Amino acid sequence: MASMKVLGIESSCDETGLALYDTERGLLAHAVHTQVAMHEAYGGVVPELASRDHVRRLIPLLEKVLADAGATRGDIDAIAYTAGPGLAGALLVGASFAESLAVALDVPALPVHHLEGHLLSPLLGSEPPAFPFIALLVSGGHTQLMRVSKVGDYELLGESLDDAAGEAFDKTAKLLGLGYPGGPALAKLAETGVAGRSKLPRPMLNSGDLAFSFSGLKTAVLTAVRKHEMSDAEKADLAAEFQEAVTDVLAAKAVAACRQHRLSSLVVAGGVGANRRLRQKLDGALAKIGGRVYYPEVELCTDNGAMIAFCGAQRLMQQALPDRGDGAFAIRPRWPLDELRAQASS
Amino acid sequence: MRLLAFETATRRLSVALWQDGELIERAEDLPNGGSDRLLPWVQQLLAEAGISLKQIDGIAFGAGPGGFTGLRLSCGVSQGLAYGLDIPVVPVATLEALALAAAEPLVWAVLDARMNEVYAAAYAVAGDAVSELMAPICVPPAVAPAPTFSGGTGVGDGFATYGDGLRARKPDLAQVRADVYPTAAAVARLAAPVFARGAGVPAAEAQPIYVRDKVALTTAERLARGGVR
Ligand SMILES: Nc1ncnc2c1ncn2[C@@H]1O[C@H](COP(=O)(O)OP(=O)(O)OP(=O)(O)O)[C@@H](O)[C@H]1O
Numbered sequence: 010m011a012s013m014k015v016l017g018i019e020s021s022c023d024e025t026g027l028a029l030y031d032t033e034r035g036l037l038a039h040a041v042h043t044q045v046a047m048h049e050a051y052g053g054v055v056p057e058l059a060s061r062d063h064v065r066r067l068i069p070l071l072e073k074v075l076a077d078a079g080a081t082r083g084d085i086d087a088i089a090y091t092a093g094p095g096l097a098g099a100l101l102v103g104a105s106f107a108e109s110l111a112v113a114l115d116v117p118a119l120p121v122h123h124l125e126g127h128l129l130s131p132l133l134g135s136e137p138p139a140f141p142f143i144a145l146l147v148s149g150g151h152t153q154l155m156r157v158s159k160v161g162d163y164e165l166l167g168e169s170l171d172d173a174a175g176e177a178f179d180k181t182a183k184l185l186g187l188g189y190p191g192g193p194a195l196a197k198l199a200e201t202g203v204a205g206r207s208k209l210p211r212p213m214l215n216s217g218d219l220a221f222s223f224s225g226l227k228t229a230v231l232t233a234v235r236k237h238e239m240s241d242a243e244k245a246d247l248a249a250e251f252q253e254a255v256t257d258v259l260a261a262k263a264v265a266a267c268r269q270h271r272l273s274s275l276v277v278a279g280g281v282g283a284n285r286r287l288r289q290k291l292d293g294a295l296a297k298i299g300g301r302v303y304y305p306e307v308e309l310c311t312d313n314g315a316m317i318a319f320c321g322a323q324r325l326m327q328q329a330l331p332d333r334g335d336g337a338f339a340i341r342p343r344w345p346l347d348e349l350r351a352q353a354s355s
Numbered sequence: 356m357r358l359l360a361f362e363t364a365t366r367r368l369s370v371a372l373w374q375d376g377e378l379i380e381r382a383e384d385l386p387n388g389g390s391d392r393l394l395p396w397v398q399q400l401l402a403e404a405g406i407s408l409k410q411i412d413g414i415a416f417g418a419g420p421g422g423f424t425g426l427r428l429s430c431g432v433s434q435g436l437a438y439g440l441d442i443p444v445v446p447v448a449t450l451e452a453l454a455l456a457a458a459e460p461l462v463w464a465v466l467d468a469r470m471n472e473v474y475a476a477a478y479a480v481a482g483d484a485v486s487e488l489m490a491p492i493c494v495p496p497a498v499a500p501a502p503t504f505s506g507g508t509g510v511g512d513g514f515a516t517y518g519d520g521l522r523a524r525k526p527d528l529a530q531v532r533a534d535v536y537p538t539a540a541a542v543a544r545l546a547a548p549v550f551a552r553g554a555g556v557p558a559a560e561a562q563p564i565y566v567r568d569k570v571a572l573t574t575a576e577r578l579a580r581g582g583v584r
Contacts, residue, residue: 052574057423061565064427068438068559082439098424101390105431112394113408113439336394 013086013325016074016110017318018067020103021095021123023047023054025066026314029078029085030322036133038077039315040070041308045190052189060098067106074314085114089321092120093341094150100340108338117333119321124151124346126316127278129160130305133319138274138303145263147287148279149175149192152259153346154219154266157276160323165347166266167219174255175281177223181230181251185244195248196284202245204253207233211257219262219269226254252286260290264298273300283310356550357406358413359397359436360543361429363389364421364449365466365512371539372400373547379403380540388424393432411440413555415546417537418446420474420491420566421466427563434558443555445546448564450491450511452537454478455545457510463502463528465513465521468493473513473521474566477502483544493567501525510535 012033019026028039044062048054075081090107093100104120111118128144131137143166146153152169172180175192182191187198209229212222233239233247259281267275275295281287282304291302309315358373368389369382381396383389401408414437416429430446437444454462458480465475473496477489489502496517506529514521514533522528549555572580 050573050575051571052577055571057570060423060427061563064430064434064562068434071438072559082441098427101424102427102431104390105428106435108390108394109432109435110439111435112397113436335398337391338394339390 013322014080014084015318015322015325016071016085016088017314017316017321018088018090018103018107019123019126019312019314019317020063020067020099021091021093022099022312023059024312025063025070026312026317027067027070027074028314028318029074029080030315030318032322032326036315036319037080038074039313040073040077041311041313042066042070043311049189054096056096056098059096060102063099063102067102082114085116087117087119087321087325089119089121089317091123091126091317092339093123093344095123095342097340097342100342104338104340108336112336115333118338119324120338121317121320122344122346122349123312125163125320125349128155128157128163128276129320129323130278130309130316131276131303133309133315134303134306138276141272142274142276142303143263143266143270143272144276144278145259146279147174147259147277147281149173149179151279152221152223154262155346156266156270156272160327161349163346163349167221167262169221169223171222171224172227174221174223174259175279177227177255178281180227184227184230184234185248192280193283196252196286198245199248199252199286202242202247202249204246204249206246207243207250209250209254211254214258214261219266221258221262223255226251252284256284256287256290259287260294263291264294267295267298267300273298275300275302277302277304280311356412356547357410358415358543358546358550359411360415360539360546361393361433362417362449362452362537362539362542363393363425363429364417364419365425365536367536367538368392368425369539370396370400371543372404373543374404378540378543380538382538388428390428393428408436408440411442413443413445413546413550415445415447415542416561417449417452417539417542418562419449419564420468420493421449423565426565430561430563434561437558437561443550444558444561445549445555446561446564447542447545448476448491449537450474450476451478451485451487451545452541453511453535454480455483455485455541456538457508457532457535459508459510459532461502461504461507463507463509463525465499465509465511467512467516468567471495472567473499473517475499475513477504479504485545491564491566496520496524499524508532512536
């Protein structure tokens with residue numbers, strides 16, 4: 010097959026990402042606009058404002074990506090876009106644009122699962138892991154362990170029964186009076202504190218399965234905060250202990266998954282993967298079993314178009330070109346990742 | 356000149372193909388959105404006219420005000436088509452399209468904006484020429500400013516929801532037609548002269564006109580109102 014250029018469009022939450030990926034030469038260019046500063050004053054993502062911003066950003070970012078790649082719109086051979094999961098309004102912006110651009114350019118449109126994008130993003134790195142591997146997906150909305158046998162084949166091994174790890178970081182940060190987004194702020198504060206001075210539980214550490222639960226941890230923090238007015242030093246200690254508790258559980262279960270499946274490659278994706286303490290623990294634990302941890306390049310840790318373009322390209326290389334169809338499309342704000350496998354094998 | 360037009364600001368979704376004044380249209384009531392209809396309708400209209408997408412010279416869309424999701428559906432589809440085809444776009448005021456669709460000389464155009472508010476404007480209509488008498492605003496119906504013309508027609512689904520309140524604001528309304536919706540055909544008719552004088556804009560500049568811009572409270576505003584962080 011001749012090389013093909015796939016445009017990737019991501020707009021599922023508060024980042025607008027576009028990228029152009031070449032099936033032979035790899036990533037040609039990508040650009041991301043983050044709305045973090047815009048939502049900061051509101052203490053969280055305002056879906057309507059997110060959608061409005063995507064509408065403004067898409068074409069300027071596309072023009073930048075095409076210019077950086079030295080390509081024109083006519084060079085685009087397929088368009089991959091995030092169809093879900095995510096904020097409905099935000100997804101619709103990217104989907105409407107992607108599908109109609111595909112009709113206009115007479116190329117296929119490829120709806121992509123946002124988490125598949127994250128999951129495969131380490132494959133865009135200079136030393137990609139080989140299949141099969143275990144993936145730990147830790148973001149604001151997800152905490153999942155998966156066995157990835159090949160592109161499109163994902164087996165869910167365990168996930169959070171309640172809050173996602175990133176959500177727990179964010180909520181705890183709020184309880185400690187830290188700004189938005191809370192995860193990075195909490196991690197920063199934790200570096201100045203000492204874990205163990207105040208004790209927090211390690212939920213489900215010994216549950217014998219690969220499930221997680223983080224809502225109890227948040228409640229424990231709330232109880233501690235309510236007990237008495239805390240000094241800054243005490244807050245830092247509590248933050249450190251919280252980070253220690255979450256990363257203890259994440260690392261232990263990720264290693265358990267590797268052992269159970271006799272795999273020594275662990276891929277970490279999602280925003281919480283940026284957490285330094287988590288990385289230390291995972292690197293150490295995998296080294297002990299003769300394995301290795303793979304992270305996406307730093308700039309591809311947050312939502313981006315490159316991972317979406319990459320997923321689309323993989324799909325194009327795996328199967329015959331899909332029909333152009335009649336242009337009907339649908340977004341899937343809630344879309345369990347394991348439904349992908351059924352779709353791929355159908 | 357050949358134009359494609361979209362209007363999805365209300366529950367009545369439509370797509371029109373305009374060819375030198377000849378119009379064909381697809382429309383349907385779809386309260387839950389129409390991402391599965393718009394592009395298929397485009398293909399159907401092109402097939403019916405026996406032309407290809409490449410022969411289209413411009414894209415027009417009802418830019419609002421109206422349902423936010425609907426506005427972005429039409430805007431996104433218009434941006435994608437126009438960017439891909441490298442042709443200009445004309446955003447058209449949805450309330451103006453509503454006035455033209457009503458085909459009455461003096462129109463108070465009012466759409467239900469939910470949350471106990473309406474989008475309202477007033478127009479004088481003569482043939483395909485619509486002149487704005489009152490620019491679109493978002494207000495509670497109870498304090499909506501009435502157009503200054505006497506008589507006239509109240510048009511739009513705002514009258515279905517808030518008919519009594521709106522009539523109280525303008526007791527001399529000659530008639531009310533709450534079942535008229537803005538249409539893609541009207542959008543195309545309004546956009547045609549704009550394209551003809553070369554005043555279409557690049558796809559990137561095609562943006563919705565929301566009118567309602569305060570959509571959330573900042574943390575500071577919530578705290579000031581006695582809320583919690
Ligand atoms: N250094 C860090 N330590 C802990 N958490 C972090 C750190 N950096 C980012 N996070 C958390 O990562 C999350 C954001 O990650 P990401 O952008 O991948 O997820 P999302 O888009 O919110 O969720 P999803 O992709 O599941 O819909 C936030 O909860 C944030 O607080």
